[in-house]
Amino acid sequence: MLNKLKMEWFGNVKGDILSGIVVALALIPEAIAFSIIAGVDPMVGLYASFCIAVVMAFVGGRPAMISAATGAMALLMVTLVKDHGIQYLFATTILTGVIQLIFGIFKIARFMKFIPRSVMVGFVNALAILIFMAQVPHFVGISTMTYVFVALTLVIIYGLPRITKAVPSALVAIIVMTIAAIVGGFNLGTVGDLGEITRSLPMFSIPNVPLNMETLSIIFPTALGLSIVGLTESLLTATIVDDMTDTPSNKNKESRGQGIANIVVGFFGGMAGCAMIGQTVINVKSGGRGRLSTFVAGVFLMFLILVLGNWVVKIPMAALAGVMIMVSIGTFDWSSLRTLTKVPLTDTVVMLVTVITVVATHDLSKGVIAGVILSAIFFAAKISKLEVSSKESEHRTVYNVKGQLFFASVQDFVNSFAFKGKQDFILIDFSEAHIWDDSAVAAIDKVVLKLKEQTSAEVKLTGLNDVSDKLVQKLATYNKPNAKPSNH
Amino acid sequence: MYRKILLAVDGSEHSKRAAKHAINVASLVPGAKVEIISVIDLSKVKTEVLHGELKQKRQQALEEIKSMFEKENVSYELKIERGNPGPTIVSFANKHDFDLVIIGSRGLNSLQEMVLGSVSHKIAKRVHCPVMIIK
Numbered sequence: 001m002l003n004k005l006k007m008e009w010f011g012n013v014k015g016d017i018l019s020g021i022v023v024a025l026a027l028i029p030e031a032i033a034f035s036i037i038a039g040v041d042p043m044v045g046l047y048a049s050f051c052i053a054v055v056m057a058f059v060g061g062r063p064a065m066i067s068a069a070t071g072a073m074a075l076l077m078v079t080l081v082k083d084h085g086i087q088y089l090f091a092t093t094i095l096t097g098v099i100q101l102i103f104g105i106f107k108i109a110r111f112m113k114f115i116p117r118s119v120m121v122g123f124v125n126a127l128a129i130l131i132f133m134a135q136v137p138h139f140v141g142i143s144t145m146t147y148v149f150v151a152l153t154l155v156i157i158y159g160l161p162r163i164t165k166a167v168p169s170a171l172v173a174i175i176v177m178t179i180a181a182i183v184g185g186f187n188l189g190t191v192g193d194l195g196e197i198t199r200s201l202p203m204f205s206i207p208n209v210p211l212n213m214e215t216l217s218i219i220f221p222t223a224l225g226l227s228i229v230g231l232t233e234s235l236l237t238a239t240i241v242d243d244m245t246d247t248p249s250n251k252n253k254e255s256r257g258q259g260i261a262n263i264v265v266g267f268f269g270g271m272a273g274c275a276m277i278g279q280t281v282i283n284v285k286s287g288g289r290g291r292l293s294t295f296v297a298g299v300f301l302m303f304l305i306l307v308l309g310n311w312v313v314k315i316p317m318a319a320l321a322g323v324m325i326m327v328s329i330g331t332f333d334w335s336s337l338r339t340l341t342k343v344p345l346t347d348t349v350v351m352l353v354t355v356i357t358v359v360a361t362h363d364l365s366k367g368v369i370a371g372v373i374l375s376a377i378f379f380a381a382k383i384s385k386l387e388v389s390s391k392e393s394e395h396r397t398v399y400n401v402k403g404q405l406f407f408a409s410v411q412d413f414v415n416s417f418a419f420k421g422k423q424d425f426i427l428i429d430f431s432e433a434h435i436w437d438d439s440a441v442a443a444i445d446k447v448v449l450k451l452k453e454q455t456s457a458e459v460k461l462t463g464l465n466d467v468s469d470k471l472v473q474k475l476a477t478y479n480k481p482n483a484k485p486s487n488h
Numbered sequence: 489m490y491r492k493i494l495l496a497v498d499g500s501e502h503s504k505r506a507a508k509h510a511i512n513v514a515s516l517v518p519g520a521k522v523e524i525i526s527v528i529d530l531s532k533v534k535t536e537v538l539h540g541e542l543k544q545k546r547q548q549a550l551e552e553i554k555s556m557f558e559k560e561n562v563s564y565e566l567k568i569e570r571g572n573p574g575p576t577i578v579s580f581a582n583k584h585d586f587d588l589v590i591i592g593s594r595g596l597n598s599l600q601e602m603v604l605g606s607v608s609h610k611i612a613k614r615v616h617c618p619v620m621i622i623k
Contacts, residue, residue, distance in 0.1 A: 121538050236537070244533045244570065277534060285530050335535050335542075 008063045012289040016064075019288030020296025023066055023279055025171045027053075027301050029323045030279070031069045032191055032312070036320075037134045038074040038271055039081045040089065041195035042312070045069040046305055047202040048270030053298025055261040057291045061254030062238040064245065064288045066279040066297060067261065071131045071327070072229050072364050073272050080222045088219060090207035094266030095223035100231060101259030109251040112235045118347040119371030120236055121336045122354025124277070126367055127233075128332035129359055135321040135328075138189070145186050146318045153177050153322025168282075170323045177319035178311070191320065192313030199309035201302065202268040225365035230274035232368055234258055237275035244284045278330050346378040384408035386433075388416035396425040397457075406436035410443035419450050423457040431463030441475040448478040490514070493522045494586040495564075496577045496611070499549035502592030506622040507553040510590045513620075514562045522557065522564040525580055526550060527573040574610040581615045589619045 027049050035045030049068035056067045081089050103109065139150045156173035181188050191197075209215050238249050262272045283293055305312065340348055350371050358367035386403035405413055428447070435441065448459045464472060495510040497503035507524075514520040526546075536543045550566070557564040569576050581589050591608045612619045 117538055117540060124538070240534050240537050243537055244528075244530050246568075246570065281530070281534060333535065333538050335539060339539060 008291050010290070010292065012287070013292060015287030016290045016292035017296050019283050019286035020293045021300050022168055022286045023283045023288070023293070023297040024300035024304060026168050026279060026282055027066075027068055027297065028304060028312070029170060029174055029315070029320055030071075030276075030327060031301070032315070033135075033320050033324045033327075034069045034071050034074040035271070036191075036194050037071060037131075038077040038089075040077075040086055040271060042191060043196065043198055044086070044089075044269065044271050045074070046197075046301070047268060048265050048273050050298045050302040050305075051202060051265045051268050051270050052261045052273045053294050053301070055264050056257055057295035057298065059253075059257040059260050060291070060294065061251060061257055062241055062249035062275075063291045064280070064284055064293055065234075065237055065241050065249075065254075065275050066283050066294060067234065067258065067273055067275045068279065068298075069271055069273045070230075070233065070276050071134075072127050072233050073226055073274055075127075075130050075134070075362055075364065076222060076225050076229060077271060078362065080219070084218060087208045088215070089271055090205075090266045090269065091209045091215065092219040092223050092226065092266075093270065093272040094207065094263050095219055096226040096230065096272045097259045097262030097264075097266060099223055099227040099259070100262060101256055103227065103231060104252050104254075104256030104259055107252045109231070109235060109255045112231070112251065115232065115368065115372055116347075116350065116375045118343070118350040119354050119368060119375060120232075121333050122351040122358070122371055123232060123236075123364060123368060124331055124333050125336060125351070126355045126358035126364060128328040129355065130362065130364075131324055131331065132328040133359075135324045138317045138321040142189070142318075143187075145188060149177055149181070149186075149188065149316055149318035150322045150325070152180075153319045154325060157322065157326045170326060174315055174319050174323060177322075178315050181316040181319075182314060186316075188316040188318055190313060190317060191315045194317070197305065197309045197312050199306050201306075202270065204267055205269060207266065225363055226272050228365040228368060230258055230262070230272065231255055232364070233277065234275035237277050237280050240277065241280060241284060244281070245289060278327060346375075346382070350375045350378065380408045384412070386412045386416075388413065390418070395423070396427065397423055399426070399428045401428060401430050401433040403432075404434055404436060405430075405440040405443070407439035410439050413440075413443050414447055417447055417451065419454040421455060423455045426451055426455065426457045426459045428459070428461050429463045430461060430465075430468060433463075433468070434465065435468035435471050437471075438475050441472055444472065445476055445478045452478075489517055490588040491517055491520050492585065492587050493520060494577075494581050494584070494589045495522050495524045496573075496589065496591040497524055497526050497550070497553055498573065498592075498607075499526070499546035500592060500594070502594045502622065504549060504553060504556075504592075506590050506592040507556055509620070509622050511557060511560045511562050513588065513590070515560060520562070522562060523584075523586075524553065524557075524564055524566045525577060526566070526568050527576045528568065528570045529573050530570060531572075574607045577607070577611055578614045581611070581617065586617050589615050589617060591619065591621055593621050593623050 031045040031049040032042040035042045052067045077089055080092060139146050153173045156176060157169045160169035160172055234254060235251055238251060238254055242249050258274060353374050354367045354371035357370040358364050383404050386409040389400045391398045403409065451457060451459050490513055493510055493514055495507060497507060510522050514522050591611055593608050608621050612621060
């Protein structure tokens with residue numbers, strides 16, 4: 001146990017420190033941009049990224065995963081912040097943590113497997129679209145110089161890696177464009193126009209909100225949405241790290257960890273966060289494998305803000321928008337466009353419905369829920385295809401039932417029988433079928449009784465597998481005296 | 489001659505063809521051994537997680553290549569590495585003193601190839617031993 005902990009922390013010191021620094025540098029522009037999306041001071045996102053990264057280093061279930069302030073979460077907070085203010089955001093953040101902690105304790109993480117891949121694809125695509133859309137007001141229709149700055153930022157971001165990969169190109173782009181803006185004296189909007197950077201460590205404080213039912217009714221819906229979105233992105237990211245490093249992770253511990261981190265963040269003036277796919281991939285690719293990498297990322301980020309805070313406010317919004325355009329391009333799952341026509345139509349529909357729901361509501365949790373429900377319906381429709389074939393001879397009819405008999409397929413089942421004509425003996429063969437629920441048994445009752453009544457034959461069931469047989473024994477009424485076909 | 493052969497595969501049709509030629513070369517030299525290296529590209533893991541069928545396809549192709557070796561009775565060893573495919577294969581090849589490196593001419597993604605140049609080209613340039621690129 002102690003050995004494992006030592007490995008997780010100090011098994012890869014050099015790689016972890018280097019990758020942690022790279023991640024910290026890449027986190028700064030994102031933390032600021034996500035704060036601006038949420039409509040709060042940049043410090044709220046920066047404090048959140050610092051606190052979450054450091055806390056997750058200790059309590060996370062997936063070493064080397066980077067958690068911080070994220071776009072997915074920021075998008076959900078916009079309305080709450082606008083209508084009720086920052087103190088309510090802190091309270092919501094704490095409640096989000098509590099919900100996630102409960103999810104983790106009750107091992108809800110295992111239900112994540114009910115989120116189909118097509119919903120996950122929809123999730124990342126919708127996230128990418130929303131991040132991009134959030135940048136539009138910062139560069140469209142402001143001035144020609146703004147367009148030039150965005151374009152130059154993108155040129156540096158995508159061009160520099162062809163020359164050197166030693167420094168993160170997004171950071172170089174930010175630095176170069178900030179210097180260009182200051183030296184050139186261009187009249188461009190800066191981070192400083194949208195909020196303040198305070199060069200101090202986060203302080204403990206209790207959110208200043210009345211503790212009553214009214215507050216709860218304001219913050220609970222947002223907190224629940226944040227919990228779902230946070231866990232969705234975190235557990236998806238954890239799976240990606242599992243695959244990248246070929247090591248397992250504890251998803252329930254991760255959920256508990258996210259909860260603890262968000263509770264702490266709420267008390268230290270930060271916004272709720274979760275794991276970040278992009279930053280995590282950067283961390284692992286840069287050599288990060290252990291908890292130390294996450295810890296270094298958080299601490300170094302805070303150090304940079306304390307030292308460079310005065311410069312951060314001078315970053316032109318156009319450069320930041322350029323970086324965020326890159327983030328959204330990196331988030332989008334481009335291969336889903338290529339496979340659009342190759343995957344089953346239902347998968348494509350689920351993916352598109354998820355995206356459309358999110359873009360329409362600006363709420364990723366609603367998209368996930370819509371996607372999951374739709375895939376459940378498609379799945380039920382797919383497996384509810386039931387076939388009943390019949391063989392008729394002079395004295396007996398044999399029905400062969402093939403498929404899954406449950407609430408969605410009972411209608412087809414009942415309609416497959418001929419309830420007329422005289423017959424001596426009717427056999428219903430279930431050897432290629434499975435009976436799942438009481439609707440199925442009720443349907444069998446109905447069929448048997450109706451067959452008896454209409455054809456005055458003797459009706460027998462055969463070939464039921466063990467589970468199906470037990471269910472029929474327990475619930476069926478057709479062989480009880482005075483049984484009548486029910487009307488439903 | 490070619491006793492220690494490195495075969496680099498990525499699960500594409502081209503790499504299956506390369507495997508066939510590796511078997512041909514290895515069967516000419518008694519006691520020859522083929523090491524198969526398959527590099528999991530860290531930048532593509534996200535795509536593989538979101539599209540499980542891609543991972544399945546890659547694993548299936550690897551199984552096919554393995555059974556090709558077993559059928560022809562050529563001794564082999566499979567190494568799965570993680571990282572950036574080009575540099576990872578180059579450093580593996582140069583570290584272990586191979587007599588020959590065999591690789592398919594083209595990989596899975598033609599678009600990326602156009603922009604970044606092909607992995608096989610990079611390998612041919614940087615590996616110290618002879619490199620055989622299979623068309």
